[in-house]
Amino acid sequence: MAQLNQQKCEACTKNSSPVSQEEIAKLKPEIPDWNLIQPEGEAHLERSYEFPDFKTAIAFTNRVGEIAEEQGHHPAILTEYGKVTVTWWTHAISGLHKNDFIMAAKTDDIASQMAGSTTPTDFVEVGDCRTNGNLNR
Numbered sequence: 001m002a003q004l005n006q007q008k009c010e011a012c013t014k015n016s017s018p019v020s021q022e023e024i025a026k027l028k029p030e031i032p033d034w035n036l037i038q039p040e041g042e043a044h045l046e047r048s049y050e051f052p053d054f055k056t057a058i059a060f061t062n063r064v065g066e067i068a069e070e071q072g073h074h075p076a077i078l079t080e081y082g083k084v085t086v087t088w089w090t091h092a093i094s095g096l097h098k099n100d101f102i103m104a105a106k107t108d109d110i111a112s113q114m115a116g117s118t119t120p121t122d123f124v125e126v127g128d129c130r131t132n133g134n135l136n137r
């Protein structure tokens with residue numbers, strides 16, 4: 001079987017099979033930095049990525065949005081200053097499908113492609129929020 005990041009999502013309906021515990025045990029090592037979470041009893045995959053600034057965080061967010069549109073499978077994304085949290089699950093089955101593991105692996109690929117090619121935004125002007133110590137971090 002090809003590596004997860006090379007695979008494509010398949011169309012899902014409410015009759016699609018969620019991943020079994022055995023499948024999870026096989027697939028999870030390919031996305032070791034993702035957390036299996038269960039908000040309100042529904043299994044999701046979640047990972048946060050760190051970035052030097054907001055500009056890079058939003059660029060990553062947009063790249064993830066592009067693969068979501070390509071594959072027809074869409075994450076929840078929280079974009080903050082220097083941090084993006086991505087959550088994958090399959091609404092149609094209220095849980096995890098193999099598609100979510102494929103998308104998590106593709107999300108990791110985008111992050112590795114971006115690592116090293118990021119430049120922190122310069123402090124441009126005196127008088128913006130950054131000069132007020134107003135960044136909360």
Ligand SMILES: C[C@H](O)[C@H](O)[C@H]1CNC2=NC(N)=NC(=O)C2=N1
Nearest residue numbers: 012072073074075089090091092
């Ligand atoms: C019609 C359309 O393909 C479906 O509604 C897709 C859209 N994107 C989706 N994304 C995710 N993550 N889960 C889904 O069940 C889902 N369904």
